[in-house]
Amino acid sequence: MLLTDPVKDFFHKIVHQRVLVMVALDVDALCACKILQSLFRCDNIQYTLVPVSKKSDLVREYEEHKEQNKHIILLNCGANIDLLNTLDPSEDVTFYVIDSHRPIDLVNFYCERQVYLILKHNQQEIDAIPDYDVIYREYDSDEEESEGDDDTEQVSKRRRFDEASLMRKKERREWEERRKEIIFDYEEFSYYGTCASLIVYDLAWRMSKDNNELLWWAIAGVTDQFQNKRIGRDRYVTGVLELQGHMSRLNHANEDEDNSKSIDCMRINFEHDLDLALYRHWSLFESLCHSISTVSAFKVWTNIGMKKLHQFLAEMGIPLTQCKQNYEFMDTKMRDNLQTLVEESALKFGLKNLKFQSFSAQYGFNHKICASDAVYSVNALLENIKLTDTNGMTDKSNFVDALEGLSRISAPKMKEGLELAKLQLQAIRNNVGTFIDVGQVLSYGPFLYTSIKEGSPDYKYFSHPTHLNLFSHYLLQSYVRSLGKSKREKAIHLPLVICAPCDIEEGISIIAGIPPLADDSRKNLFGNAFIHAAERTKSRTSHDYFDSSIITMKNEDRSKFIDALITIMT
Amino acid sequence: MFGEKALELIREFNRNKDGNLGPYNEDGVRQVLEEMQVLYEANQNDVAQLVQDTSDQTSLTAVQIRHDSLQRNKRCLLAYLYNRLAKIRSLRWEFGSVLPPDIKNNMSEKEVQWFTRYNRSLANYMRSLGPGGLDLTQDLQPPQNVYIEVRCVEDRGELELNDGSKVLLKKNSLHYLPRSQCEHLIRQGVLKHIT
Amino acid sequence: MSLFCPPGGGMTENYLSIDDILMSSEKIPSSFQVSVKGLGFLDPSTHKKDIDVGTKMDLPLWLAGSLAHSRRKFITTDFTKPYKSTYREILKADASVVDLHKLGPHFYSFGQQLLTLEHGESILLAKTLVLAFSDRFRRIMDWSSNALGCDTSQRMDGLDEVERTLYRIGQKSLQSFHQWEVGQSRKLETSEFVSRHRKRKRDAVD
Numbered sequence A: 001m002l003l004t005d006p007v008k009d010f011f012h013k014i015v016h017q018r019v020l021v022m023v024a025l026d027v028d029a030l031c032a033c034k035i036l037q038s039l040f041r042c043d044n045i046q047y048t049l050v051p052v053s054k055k056s057d058l059v060r061e062y063e064e065h066k067e068q069n070k071h072i073i074l075l076n077c078g079a080n081i082d083l084l085n086t087l088d089p090s091e092d093v094t095f096y097v098i099d100s101h102r103p104i105d106l107v108n109f110y111c112e113r114q115v116y117l118i119l120k121h122n123q124q125e126i127d128a129i130p131d132y133d134v135i136y137r138e139y140d141s142d143e144e145e146s147e148g149d150d151d152t153e154q155v156s157k158r159r160r161f162d163e164a165s166l167m168r169k170k171e172r173r174e175w176e177e178r179r180k181e182i183i184f185d186y187e188e189f190s191y192y193g194t195c196a197s198l199i200v201y202d203l204a205w206r207m208s209k210d211n212n213e214l215l216w217w218a219i220a221g222v223t224d225q226f227q228n229k230r231i232g233r234d235r236y237v238t239g240v241l242e243l244q245g246h247m248s249r250l251n252h253a254n255e256d257e258d259n260s261k262s263i264d265c266m267r268i269n270f271e272h273d274l275d276l277a278l279y280r281h282w283s284l285f286e287s288l289c290h291s292i293s294t295v296s297a298f299k300v301w302t303n304i305g306m307k308k309l310h311q312f313l314a315e316m317g318i319p320l321t322q323c324k325q326n327y328e329f330m331d332t333k334m335r336d337n338l339q340t341l342v343e344e345s346a347l348k349f350g351l352k353n354l355k356f357q358s359f360s361a362q363y364g365f366n367h368k369i370c371a372s373d374a375v376y377s378v379n380a381l382l383e384n385i386k387l388t389d390t391n392g393m394t395d396k397s398n399f400v401d402a403l404e405g406l407s408r409i410s411a412p413k414m415k416e417g418l419e420l421a422k423l424q425l426q427a428i429r430n431n432v433g434t435f436i437d438v439g440q441v442l443s444y445g446p447f448l449y450t451s452i453k454e455g456s457p458d459y460k461y462f463s464h465p466t467h468l469n470l471f472s473h474y475l476l477q478s479y480v481r482s483l484g485k486s487k488r489e490k491a492i493h494l495p496l497v498i499c500a501p502c503d504i505e506e507g508i509s510i511i512a513g514i515p516p517l518a519d520d521s522r523k524n525l526f527g528n529a530f531i532h533a534a535e536r537t538k539s540r541t542s543h544d545y546f547d548s549s550i551i552t553m554k555n556e557d558r559s560k561f562i563d564a565l566i567t568i569m570t
Numbered sequence B: 001m002f003g004e005k006a007l008e009l010i011r012e013f014n015r016n017k018d019g020n021l022g023p024y025n026e027d028g029v030r031q032v033l034e035e036m037q038v039l040y041e042a043n044q045n046d047v048a049q050l051v052q053d054t055s056d057q058t059s060l061t062a063v064q065i066r067h068d069s070l071q072r073n074k075r076c077l078l079a080y081l082y083n084r085l086a087k088i089r090s091l092r093w094e095f096g097s098v099l100p101p102d103i104k105n106n107m108s109e110k111e112v113q114w115f116t117r118y119n120r121s122l123a124n125y126m127r128s129l130g131p132g133g134l135d136l137t138q139d140l141q142p143p144q145n146v147y148i149e150v151r152c153v154e155d156r157g158e159l160e161l162n163d164g165s166k167v168l169l170k171k172n173s174l175h176y177l178p179r180s181q182c183e184h185l186i187r188q189g190v191l192k193h194i195t
Numbered sequence C: 001m002s003l004f005c006p007p008g009g010g011m012t013e014n015y016l017s018i019d020d021i022l023m024s025s026e027k028i029p030s031s032f033q034v035s036v037k038g039l040g041f042l043d044p045s046t047h048k049k050d051i052d053v054g055t056k057m058d059l060p061l062w063l064a065g066s067l068a069h070s071r072r073k074f075i076t077t078d079f080t081k082p083y084k085s086t087y088r089e090i091l092k093a094d095a096s097v098v099d100l101h102k103l104g105p106h107f108y109s110f111g112q113q114l115l116t117l118e119h120g121e122s123i124l125l126a127k128t129l130v131l132a133f134s135d136r137f138r139r140i141m142d143w144s145s146n147a148l149g150c151d152t153s154q155r156m157d158g159l160d161e162v163e164r165t166l167y168r169i170g171q172k173s174l175q176s177f178h179q180w181e182v183g184q185s186r187k188l189e190t191s192e193f194v195s196r197h198r199k200r201k202r203d204a205v206d
Helices: A006-014 A027-042 A055-065 A083-087 A106-110 A123-128 A150-159 A163-188 A196-206 A212-227 A233-255 A284-290 A292-298 A303-316 A320-324 A332-348 A371-382 A397-407 A412-438 A459-463 A465-482 A485-491 A526-537 A555-569 B004-015 B026-052 B058-095 B109-128 B179-187 C018-023 C061-069 C085-093 C107-116 C122-144 C153-157 C161-181 C192-205
Strands: A019-024 A047-052 A071-075 A094-098 A115-117 A266-274 A355-363 A366-370 A448-451 A496-503 A508-514 A550-554 B147-152 B157-160 B166-169 B174-178 B191-194 C027-032 C056-060 C075-077
Touching: A006 A071, A006 A094, A006 A196, A019 A027, A019 A055, A027 A047, A027 A071, A027 A196, A027 A212, A027 A371, A027 A397, A027 B147, A027 B174, A047 A055, A055 A083, A083 A106, A094 A196, A106 A115, A163 A526, A196 A212, A196 A233, A212 A233, A212 A266, A212 A355, A212 A371, A233 A266, A233 A355, A266 A332, A284 A292, A284 A303, A284 A320, A284 A412, A292 A303, A292 A465, A303 A320, A303 A332, A355 A371, A366 A371, A371 A397, A371 A412, A371 A465, A397 A412, A412 A459, A412 A465, A448 A465, A459 A465, A459 A496, A465 A485, A465 A496, A465 A508, A465 A550, A496 A555, A508 A526, A508 A555, A526 A550, A526 A555, A550 A555, B004 B026, B004 B058, B004 C018, B026 B058, B058 B109, B058 C018, B058 C061, B058 C192, B147 B179, B166 B174, B174 B179, B179 B191, C018 C107, C027 C061, C056 C061, C061 C075, C061 C107, C085 C122, C107 C122, C107 C161, C122 C161, C153 C161
Parallel strands: A019 A047, A019 A071, A071 A094, A094 A115, A448 A496
Antiparallel strands: A047 B174, A266 A355, A355 A366, A496 A508, A508 A550, B147 B174, B147 B191, B157 B166, C027 C056, C027 C075
């Protein structure tokens, strides 16, 4: 059921209760969780946080905690699965779902109690949901009969000649077909709605409990969605503009010199920043070599590309020694002019979208960090391979680490995360280069396909969904840029399917599909396609991730699965 | 030289000064006591002779040396026992009233008795404070908040709170709980305080 | 430093202090002015039954102090090497580079105890001790209150026990200050005893 007033219907309901918060493992969910935590602290609401990475996790954790908690909040998980059916909760349990996964499961949406969805009222999203009458319909009790039943068969034989009954039956069949079609249309694409952190921030704002810290988390949530290409540029800009409104409301006191805040308070600035990965914490050169737009535009994995990149730097007039040393130690003059310099020469080299609207936060005189860097860092902490390879599975300490990294922008964990993020980006860049050089991206007709071999270096990075997803976007964009013009026109409309080893001992791979480059709506049709392909070939797949376009399967079933996928999609 | 064995006890304690309580060296203590017995008897003899024959003063120095050695041994033994007791006392504040078995095994019988009695005195004292008693081992630092955020370091099963509700303590889950209920668990290393 | 009984400091000893007991077990060269009947076995270099007049022996401080102080003057004592004029000159030249721990882990407190024995150079030694300490103290304070989060074991090597204690105190206050700065001073911690206990258990399991 959709909640109209989250303050009254959600927050006031849980004020004197103990709540269980189940948090999906992505930055957006963590940010939402951070905001919720501080709201809970204001009202002394006792809570328990539990990380859940997959649907099976959700079920298991629910089973373990259901005795102690009757109020359960789901962050970035649960909207697209039928909660009542999967968890089979007793009547006194209430779920509050704050999730950006779309489409919303219709049972969740239309059930009258127990499951409450908290959404941002976005007309487009609501309109997309089929009407109640279309999917649910009351029948007379005698029409509920099942056809295979022996007793009723006799009755129906007698009635076969009954005209009215025949008409009803026909009408019913038609209605059922229409229903099927509508549901199919509704569920065809998976995509992301408003991010959870923004919804929770909105809640805080409605209760006048918002401040700069909460705002920063909301910013990180929105940036996460954009950075991992879950939403298009349009949606991102809408989100940013909304946040900017909040920012100027919260910070207008600062503009007045007489009563400005202490330097030790967190300050948030809105700025047009360079869309380069981690450049404030790396050297400019390295950052250019590892950002998605410059990697694909210069083709940095080739010699010519590298030359071109140097040319680009020369054009800017920044000496190589300056470029290659840490940003912190660059000449201040260069640093101040960097944005204009980059922008001017970017024009010449035909680089588009090198700047984007973003936010940065500062604490005291140091620790300036921009939102995208924070997202890189926290993502890296979440998918820290050092923690996973000890016992195959994470022991959830990545979750605690990532929360710690988010807690303050000056947190040492944040620094640690930045270093990890650099390693991950390096792995991405190296692999993008080899994949394209070796021609490992193949066109299978309706989609592009590539796979990461078990023996390849850095494969461990790509067993994690977020990282795999980021890699496939790097790869797709670079691949398309590396093609000739006519081929490029075609490839730009093709989605990419990528396969990587997940658990080598068990022989399980992880498969992800991403929408084509040209599509800015980021609607993903692979969720359903994967299910159909698996059903057709009886492959042993597991659709366990909250994002339906990422699945895991047995290695042996892979080829027949891909074949079926080709047939389905053509 | 006399007093070597006693010094060895002190050295042993010193080696482990920052660590936990080492095993009680019963053997070492006995040997020191034996040495003291020997010294005492020798002195008794010499003194008896000195009293009889005041002309020979050469044994006087020997008596003095033995006497000093006796004093020295006594000092070492007392320091050994006293410092151990001080450590045992602080264990009560660190681990709570029940000590882990491997630490308890390191204590002598008398030390265990002393610990039990200390426990009882402390409990009696705490009960006598104020109308409902006062737990002195709680809020060793002045509390800022009624609730605190904690992270669970190990699987600990269910924790029942004062209000009757239960919380499941699972490794790496985070909780927001009344401070009074988790302070002991934090000191015992089951939970970790997050600020 | 023992946890519960701090050393006495100054000229007096703390009866129950582990440090003071260890310090007073260090030996000083002495020579007997009287003969001692029946205790010849204390001198490992001879097999005589008694200790003769004029025998030279290294006696522990606790014994030497008592024997030298008694009215009868059983023994006369001398300074150990690190307190003699050669070393005093070295300390005077630049005390901060000397490895005091090597000269005696309880350099200052032992030196102070030596002052209670009658010796012609007592005044000179007292002056040297004060000068050396004040010379070195500035460096120690500088190190201890500025080195945050580095490995300090090497620096500690050359320090006498008193200095080490001071160094640790400085480090501790620096750490507390840092904790306060990052807003962690109110954090509840696992007790040190417990975490050590757990660690040992873990090691045992591994």
